[in-house]
Amino acid sequence: MKQLDIDLVRKDFPILGRRVHEKPLIYLDNAATSQKPTAVIDALRDYYTQSNANIHRGVHLLSEEATAAYENVREISRDFLGASESREIVFVRGTTEAINLVAQAYARPRLQAGDEILISHMEHHSNIVPWQILCQQTGALLRVAPITDEGELDIAGFEQLLGPKTKFVSLVHVSNALGTINPVKSLVAKAKAQGVPVLLDGAQAAPHIAIDVQDIDCDFYTLSGHKVYGPTGIGVLYGRESLLEEMEPYQGGGEMILSVSFEKTTYNKIPHKFEAGTPNIAGTVGLGAALQYVNLMGIDSIAAHEHELLTYATEQVQQVPGIKIIGTAREKAGVLSFVLDGVHPHDVGTILDQEGIAVRTGHHCAQPVMDRFGIPATTRASFAVYNTRAEIDRLMAALDRVRDIFS
Ligand code: 7TS
Numbered sequence: 001m002k003q004l005d006i007d008l009v010r011k012d013f014p015i016l017g018r019r020v021h022e023k024p025l026i027y028l029d030n031a032a033t034s035q036k037p038t039a040v041i042d043a044l045r046d047y048y049t050q051s052n053a054n055i056h057r058g059v060h061l062l063s064e065e066a067t068a069a070y071e072n073v074r075e076i077s078r079d080f081l082g083a084s085e086s087r088e089i090v091f092v093r094g095t096t097e098a099i100n101l102v103a104q105a106y107a108r109p110r111l112q113a114g115d116e117i118l119i120s121h122m123e124h125h126s127n128i129v130p131w132q133i134l135c136q137q138t139g140a141l142l143r144v145a146p147i148t149d150e151g152e153l154d155i156a157g158f159e160q161l162l163g164p165k166t167k168f169v170s171l172v173h174v175s176n177a178l179g180t181i182n183p184v185k186s187l188v189a190k191a192k193a194q195g196v197p198v199l200l201d202g203a204q205a206a207p208h209i210a211i212d213v214q215d216i217d218c219d220f221y222t223l224s225g226h227k228v229y230g231p232t233g234i235g236v237l238y239g240r241e242s243l244l245e246e247m248e249p250y251q252g253g254g255e256m257i258l259s260v261s262f263e264k265t266t267y268n269k270i271p272h273k274f275e276a277g278t279p280n281i282a283g284t285v286g287l288g289a290a291l292q293y294v295n296l297m298g299i300d301s302i303a304a305h306e307h308e309l310l311t312y313a314t315e316q317v318q319q320v321p322g323i324k325i326i327g328t329a330r331e332k333a334g335v336l337s338f339v340l341d342g343v344h345p346h347d348v349g350t351i352l353d354q355e356g357i358a359v360r361t362g363h364h365c366a367q368p369v370m371d372r373f374g375i376p377a378t379t380r381a382s383f384a385v386y387n388t389r390a391e392i393d394r395l396m397a398a399l400d401r402v403r404d405i406f407s
Pocket of ligand 1: 031032033093094095096097124126127172174175176177201203204224360364365
């Protein structure tokens with residue numbers, strides 16, 4: 001594993017040079033979206049200045065170049081996720097669309113009233129609401145595995161809910177609100193032992209830890225490009241080949257068909273069957289550049305750096321009187337959520353912003369997590385490869401200022 005030179009890494013991210021309220025930007029809102037390296041920005045620019053064309057249908061050179069670039073990212077994504085076949089990689093808008101696709105195209109035709117879908121109490125809304133919609137459509141029931149006071153999945157509780165009625169399991173790999181890394185391999189094994197397919201929401205895992213879908217043995221896996229240094233509006237759904245083959249299309253339109261007549265339409269092969277219409281070609285090219293950028297640094301080196309930052313920030317925050325960390329799991333990725341006695345998180349966020357520090361405050365689209373801990377919101381600092389200890393020191397100084405103002 002190589003040791004990263006973070007000063008050099010920071011030079012790859014032009015936005016880190018800007019000032020906010022006359023202070024140097026300290027960007028600690030990476031779980032919402034990460035900043036983009038020059039490699040990604042250049043890939044988008046190069047695509048539009050050199051190769052822009054619609055894909056898969058042109059015989060002209062630009063269309064061939066654009067198609068090759070787009071399909072090459074399928075291969076990069078396959079490799080990034082450890083999938084065996086590039087046709088198991090479906091490009092989508094992001095994790096939200098990926099989960100909705102699986103809920104509607106896989107689960108919906110296979111569920112009956114009384115069947116159960118099992119999720120956990122630490123899911124992002126995008127891994128709750130699509131299943132609630134599905135339950136309304138089918139009469140299936142949503143079951144929610146409990147979490148502990150530390151913010152870990154309660155494994156016994158999960159096992160208890162995993163029963164003969166469970167027809168689908170959908171779990172977050174890394175929690176965006178708590179930072180918890182779930183033991184997905186063993187959870188998948190438990191579900192598979194009962195013949196239940198599993199989707200893993202990898203939106204917060206992809207930027208921080210190595211993923212190998214074959215080793216994990218999940219059936220579906222999702223990521224959002226914009227959280228892993230890529231553009232917005234592009235993400236990946238991995239689906240096990242045999243399941244994708246069985247599934248009906250999600251949306252109809254161009255690209256997803258082989259032939260159309262008013263009497264009979266036949267569908268394209270996977271993965272194109274799930275990519276109706278002109279896709280986000282430029283975004284896909286940008287995603288490829290982002291994943292290659294991550295590969296170049298090494299995901300294990302990124303993880304090690306972020307782990308060190310998290311450990312340091314956790315130690316520092318614990319020394320601030322009146323602060324309580326929400327999410328103290330043994331295995332965590334770079335998320336530090338906390339509440340400060342007597343100060344609303346929005347006020348914390350506003351004062352930090354005045355200091356040039358971008359954090360997120362609120363429920364982080366995980367309201368049930370807030371309910372579980374009996375709080376309306378947290379302040380969340382979330383780390384990326386370009387963050388430094390010095391930035392955490394500035395965060396701590398700014399938190400002192402917050403306490404001075406409110407004392
Ligand atoms: N799942 C998890 C675990 C997430 O953190 C997010 C976004 C999503 C799904 C949805 O991803 P999208 O790209 O489709 O929007 N999380 C956050 C967040 O923590 N703050 O803003 C967005």
